[in-house]
Amino acid sequence: MSRPTLTRAQQRKRSMSRLTWARRGSQFFFAAFVLWAAVRHQLENESGTAASVDALCPFGAVETFITWITTGTFITKIHGSNLILGLALLIATLLVGNAFCGWICPFGALQDALTWVRNKLGLKARHLPPAWDAGLRWGRYVVLGVILYFSVTTATLWFADYDPYVTLFGLHWLFEWSDALWVGLGITAVVLAASVVIDRFWCRYLCPLGAVFAVLGHLSLLRIKRVEATCTDCTLCDRPCPVGITVSKANPWSTPTASGAWTAWPPARSRAR
Amino acid sequence: MIVSRWVAPVASVVILFGTIGVAQATGGWVTTGRTGPGVNTTAATQSITGRMTLRQVADANHVDLAKLIVACGLPADVDVxxxxxxxxxxxxxxxxxxxxVRDAVASLK
Structure with a gap:
């Protein structure tokens, strides 16, 4: 029996579906790995033998960078691993764009999981008015600026007490409770609640690493280019991106700063420069 | 040039693990150690946690271990x-x- 011939749109959808499942697998792997590292760190018998989630976060490289350049020292809780991870992501982003947010980041995976649960419950996502959405996206740069200021002036990992990623995946709330965790847990609860309503709320409006990627993305060798003359406006390319990047309206370059944009790659007619 | 949609994620993961591998091979992959070179010991005073030992606190902050024990009000036979x-x-x-311990270190520095 011969297999039915698929239309181009069906072929593209099938291809996108395969990539989406691969992305979910990758997200699950990295989230599970970080949780395993956190449990190992919490259960270690001898202090200092297992990496903490702080040591496995590339944003640590950003937080300590100014202090490292100016004084030759790291801020507290930062190790060589943070710089290595930061360097790896810098190279990758400059060469092929940002795939970290969609494929690797455990906190992004958690937000995607919340979106999945919401969809299973039949609840609809909320979308802010475009002007609000555009304005609030600058929040990432504000958060980044505040973190850099306090990281430099205190020479500590100042953001760790407020970071939803560290709060949740560090598992201190499970193994090493203290009342000081309430602040971080409160922020995390608000962010996760907002992420149920708005897809990837943290990534869209607050993630400081996302701000760094947004800047680096403009320097990437590989970017999505929409060719207006041949674009069919099918908008298939917009669908996978939970942070709402409208590749279909790119004029002509679209920077896939986060999440699933690479799943849509390439749109009907796209080019890498 | 049109490239496969798999290029970016696959290349990113390969670069990530490749960089980590090179760092491990050259000794640059350090994930722990509060007393290692490069740690800002002044700030480390503020980041003493329950996961450290008295010996590590003393080493990281360059204070005498015996004096630290006394400043903490602990007996001399405490497990450091x-x-x-x-x-x-x-x-x-x-x-x-x-x-x-944080207060004791601050008083000794």
């Missing part, structure tokens, strides 16, 4: 390699908290 959180939870040292 026990985690601070274990000392806090122990019934042998009532009133002892991690903050006690």
């Amino acid at each position: 390699d026990a985690l601070l959180k274990d000392l806090v939870e122990s019934d042998r040292y009532p009133g002892f908290e991690v903050q006690t």
